[in-house]
Amino acid sequence: DAKTTQPNSMESNEEEPVHLPCNHSTISGTDYIHWYRQLPSQGPEYVIHGLTSNVNNRMASLAIAEDRKSSTLILHRATLRDAAVYYCILIAYTDKLIFGTGTRLQVFP
Amino acid sequence: DGGITQSPKYLFRKEGQNVTLSCEQNLNHDAMYWYRQDPGQGLRLIYYSQIVNDFQKGDIAEGYSVSREKKESFPLTVTSAQKNPTAFYLCASSVHRESGYTFGSGTRLTVV
Numbered sequence: 001d002a003k004t005t006q007p008n009s010m011e012s013n014e015e016e017p018v019h020l021p022c023n024h025s026t027i028s029g030t031d032y033i034h035w036y037r038q039l040p041s042q043g044p045e046y047v048i049h050g051l052t053s054n055v056n057n058r059m060a061s062l063a064i065a066e067d068r069k070s071s072t073l074i075l076h077r078a079t080l081r082d083a084a085v086y087y088c089i090l091i092a093y094t095d096k097l098i099f100g101t102g103t104r105l106q107v108f109p
Numbered sequence: 110d111g112g113i114t115q116s117p118k119y120l121f122r123k124e125g126q127n128v129t130l131s132c133e134q135n136l137n138h139d140a141m142y143w144y145r146q147d148p149g150q151g152l153r154l155i156y157y158s159q160i161v162n163d164f165q166k167g168d169i170a171e172g173y174s175v176s177r178e179k180k181e182s183f184p185l186t187v188t189s190a191q192k193n194p195t196a197f198y199l200c201a202s203s204v205h206r207e208s209g210y211t212f213g214s215g216t217r218l219t220v221v
């Protein structure tokens with residue numbers, strides 16, 4: 001399974017945009033890029049996913065580099081409820097979701 | 110509403126006892142997964158099943174067993190062979206990787 005690299009932690013102020021980076025230089029052509037977030041003592045929550053093109057949904061946007069070796073999760077206006085651990089995950093043909101250590105996002109009022 | 114139900118939310122077990130964690134989904138998802146999370150750590154895959162009556166070991170299957178007799182249900186048994194079973198256990202399901210995965214709210218198992 002291809003691995004991802006994320007910063008351990010990031011900080012943001014409320015109502016500012018947040019760009020969470022993820023490097024995945026060993027991604028294969030058919031790997032999907034998924035993002036999940038997890039609050040303490042809760043199960044992870046799906047945020048967004050994509051394959052090649054940029055994606056938008058009500059929660060966030062996903063920007064995928066042209067060579068697919070990196071991607072960025074964009075929260076357009078951070079709120080205190082967005083404080084969580086964010087996981088960037090590659091899913092191969094096996095459909096297994098393998099978690100890394102993620103990025104802990106702190107949001108300050 | 111469709112979703113995944115894990116029960117119980119908290120579970121206490123004496124050393125040497127087997128215990129079974131329940132995971133039920135009404136999303137009509139083919140694939141189901143069990144993960145373990147230790148404090149301050151990421152999730153590690155225990156077992157997964159992509160279809161009824163079939164399942165595969167994940168990265169840390171030793172000391173655990175599963176069954177998949179029905180599409181909706183994927184129970185996990187933590188056996189006495191699991192050396193350090195105290196952890197937060199999460200169940201998930203999916204249609205396939207082209208869609209998001211859905212997680213349950215977890216079971217916190219404590220060995221006393």
